[in-house]
Amino acid sequence: MTSDPALSLRIMLLGAGRVASQLAPALRHAGHQLAGIWSRTPATAAALAATVPGTPALLTPDFTALPPADLYLLAVPDAAIPAVLAQARFPAGALVAHTSGTVPLSVFEALPHVVGGVFYPLQTFSAGRILDWRAVPLCIEGATPAAQDLLLALGHTLSGSVQVVGTPQRQAIHIAAVFACNFTNHLLGISHALLAEQQLPLALLAPLLHETVEKALANPPFTVQTGPAARHDAPTLARHQAALTDYPAWLAVYNALTSSIQKQLEAPAANNQGGIEL
Known part of the structure; x- marks a missing residue:
């Protein structure tokens, strides 16, 4: 202290x-x-x-x-x-x-x-x-x-x-914190549940999580976006969506985030320099 x-x-x-x-x-x-x-x-x-x-x-x-x-x-x-x-x-x-x-x-x-x-x-x-x-x-x-x-x-x-x-900045910080913390934790909960079904531990994702956070803190996060949504990998997206049909709430989250990623990367200011894709 x-x-x-x-x-x-x-x-x-x-x-x-x-x-x-x-x-x-x-x-x-x-x-x-x-x-x-x-x-x-x-x-x-x-x-x-x-x-x-x-x-x-x-x-x-x-x-x-x-x-x-x-x-x-x-x-x-x-x-x-x-x-x-x-x-x-x-x-x-x-x-x-x-x-x-x-x-x-x-x-x-x-x-x-x-x-x-x-x-x-x-x-x-x-x-x-x-x-x-x-x-x-x-x-x-x-x-x-x-x-x-x-x-x-x-x-x-x-x-x-x-x-x-000041109040306006603090309120913006709080919204950003909800995305960074609360929403991220919810997504990790979904990941945990999906892995648990296959008797796999969440710790399996630890290196991926560490690299994701470190990369996002070192670069504007939108510029290092990777994954099937970013590369418009339709076959992979379709397989994921089919696998989630028994979980409609999680499928809705998957589709919403996929759409959000693609729209963000299509925006004029977007600059995807993601390198190796996941």
């Missing part, structure tokens, strides 16, 4: 899900104090608080008062943010930030007595996974220069990649 020993904040964490479960120990490790943990499910708040010694849990799903803190950090689902903001009774002038990639900073305009901010970690969070926070990009936005500076300073105690990102 790039921890600044001079910065030690008292942080109230609202939420106890996947993001909060990773943030709580990371904040404590970086030298900050957790003023408390709240969740709509009190047992969940208590369970997370128990993993960070000395951290109290607010054991009520309906709160009207909060302990004093330098920052109130909302790590709750996007859809729950407006309701939590309306329900909580933040002290006047409090700095309140959410961790969402899509919710705009303007969500805080409904609470003129607080100062709003965004502390968005660009990463996927799952139970049981241990993250290296030094490598997690943090996207920061603040309603005032002072709020933004404090959130930036907090970010630097966790990560080596911290930058100011």
